[in-house]
Amino acid sequence: MDAAEFRKRGKEMVDYIADYLEKIDKRQVFPDVEPGYLRPLIPDCAPQDPESFEDVFKDIEKIIMPGVTHWHSPYFFAYFPAASSFPALLADMLCGGIGCVGFSWAASPACTELETVMLDWLGKMINLPEEFLAGKDGRGGGVIQGSASEATLISLLAARTKTIRRMQSEKPELTEADIMGRLVAYASDQFCATLGTTPCCSFDKLVELGPICTKENIWMHIDAAYAGSAFICPEFRHLLNGVEFADSFNFNPHKWLLVNFDCSAMWVKKRSDLTGAFKLEPLYLQHHHQESGLVTDYRHWQIPLGRRFRSLKLWFVLRMYGVTGLQEHIRKHVRLSHQFEHLVLQDERFELCAEVVLGLVCFRLKGSNDLNKALLESINEAKKIHLVPCHLREKFVLRFAICSRTVESTHVKFAWQHISQLATDLLKTWEQNQHQQ
Numbered sequence: 001m002d003a004a005e006f007r008k009r010g011k012e013m014v015d016y017i018a019d020y021l022e023k024i025d026k027r028q029v030f031p032d033v034e035p036g037y038l039r040p041l042i043p044d045c046a047p048q049d050p051e052s053f054e055d056v057f058k059d060i061e062k063i064i065m066p067g068v069t070h071w072h073s074p075y076f077f078a079y080f081p082a083a084s085s086f087p088a089l090l091a092d093m094l095c096g097g098i099g100c101v102g103f104s105w106a107a108s109p110a111c112t113e114l115e116t117v118m119l120d121w122l123g124k125m126i127n128l129p130e131e132f133l134a135g136k137d138g139r140g141g142g143v144i145q146g147s148a149s150e151a152t153l154i155s156l157l158a159a160r161t162k163t164i165r166r167m168q169s170e171k172p173e174l175t176e177a178d179i180m181g182r183l184v185a186y187a188s189d190q191f192c193a194t195l196g197t198t199p200c201c202s203f204d205k206l207v208e209l210g211p212i213c214t215k216e217n218i219w220m221h222i223d224a225a226y227a228g229s230a231f232i233c234p235e236f237r238h239l240l241n242g243v244e245f246a247d248s249f250n251f252n253p254h255k256w257l258l259v260n261f262d263c264s265a266m267w268v269k270k271r272s273d274l275t276g277a278f279k280l281e282p283l284y285l286q287h288h289h290q291e292s293g294l295v296t297d298y299r300h301w302q303i304p305l306g307r308r309f310r311s312l313k314l315w316f317v318l319r320m321y322g323v324t325g326l327q328e329h330i331r332k333h334v335r336l337s338h339q340f341e342h343l344v345l346q347d348e349r350f351e352l353c354a355e356v357v358l359g360l361v362c363f364r365l366k367g368s369n370d371l372n373k374a375l376l377e378s379i380n381e382a383k384k385i386h387l388v389p390c391h392l393r394e395k396f397v398l399r400f401a402i403c404s405r406t407v408e409s410t411h412v413k414f415a416w417q418h419i420s421q422l423a424t425d426l427l428k429t430w431e432q433n434q435h436q437q
């Protein structure tokens with residue numbers, strides 16, 4: 001493919017994507033395929049000779065789409081949202097076009113510098129304490145990771161190195177192995193300090209945890225993967241109170257801030273805690289600028305060496321939506337979850353299982369876990385909407401997460417009527433079976 005064909009095909013692909021997203025509500029949200037569906041549909045090794053773009057393109061609808069779960073369908077209410085917007089899609093194209101690997105400042109200065117400034121923008125949007133910002137000569141700063149899980153692992157590794165060094169300076173007779181064997185990580189059954197847990201979007205009390213961590217010299221990492229985006233709205237910002245006690249903080253704009261996967265934002269108060277743990281300086285990666293407030297080598301802030309120009313997505317989205325546009329997006333989702341909450345509350349057969357704070361409603365039929373498993377099964381077999389369950393203590397619970405950028409009140413109402421009808425059908429047969437037994 002030469003540049004002339006790329007121009008033509010690129011435009012066709014943009015049209016295909018725009019059509020896909022514009023008419024996504026016409027597609028069944030969850031596919032009909034069985035495990036292993038794909039292998040028989042394509043050759044069992046790569047083609048020896050090149051194929052045409054047309055050949056590849058026609059296989060998208062034939063081979064790929066039948067096996068796609070449509071995360072951006074307004075009938076998708078599973079997991080948590082995966083962010084998507086047109087500005088982010090365009091930025092991702094540019095990222096691919098530039099195609100740099102920005103592991104150091106010198107490897108592509110714009111890639112590093114835009115990321116530092118975007119993380120400052122984002123930090124200011126959620127009113128993070130100044131110490132987390134890079135500014136011109138700050139000791140803190142932000143970095144884009146691939147996922148919240150990576151951010152948590154990085155915090156754990158950085159905390160480990162920091163504690164080992166502190167212990168070694170206090171008790172030089174101890175070896176690294178002695179210290180390693182005595183390290184302790186404290187966690188709840190949701191892992192670390194969390195704002196917006198995955199099963200039910202509950203919030204740890206940072207203002208209680210924080211002072212204990214400070215007093216005991218414990219690294220506090222806060223995971224706000226989903227909920228973090230909501231803190232751009234002043235009415236939700238209080239949920240972040242206590243972040244000033246943390247050493248590191250993370251949330252995923254790729255969940256709820258319209259920046260396509262992957263873009264997980266992580267901040268630390270002391271960048272030296274990360275660079276101290278991960279620094280590697282082989283000669284071929286050194287350059288004549290030293291790491292300082294102005295020169296950052298992000299490879300010391302992450303596990304991989306290579307990194308994409310992901311801050312372009314943030315830059316496009318923050319500029320083209322503005323803070324107010326993003327606030328509207330969050331508020332619409334929260335409004336829709338309260339709409340669903342009210343529908344559940346009006347039906348005596350159902351109960352709510354957790355407080356609805358943001359865009360997630362946890363609910364179930366009053367009754368056994370088996371009954372609720374059967375309800376979820378009938379919902380996901382009908383494939384008109386898609387949900388996933390969770391366990392809250394011993395209870396099997398259905399999660400209804402407002403996900404799509406384009407979901408509206410009508411979709412929520414439809415989803416509820418559908419669930420309610422399936423529950424009616426289920427309860428009829430369920431009671432008959434109970435009588436027979």
Ligand SMILES: *Cc1c(COP(=O)(O)O)cnc(C)c1O
Pocket residue numbers: 080146147148149150194195196197198223224225226252264
């Ligand atoms: C979604 C989620 C994660 C996992 O996010 P990844 O970026 O996929 O690793 C971690 N923690 C919480 C609270 C989440 O909601």
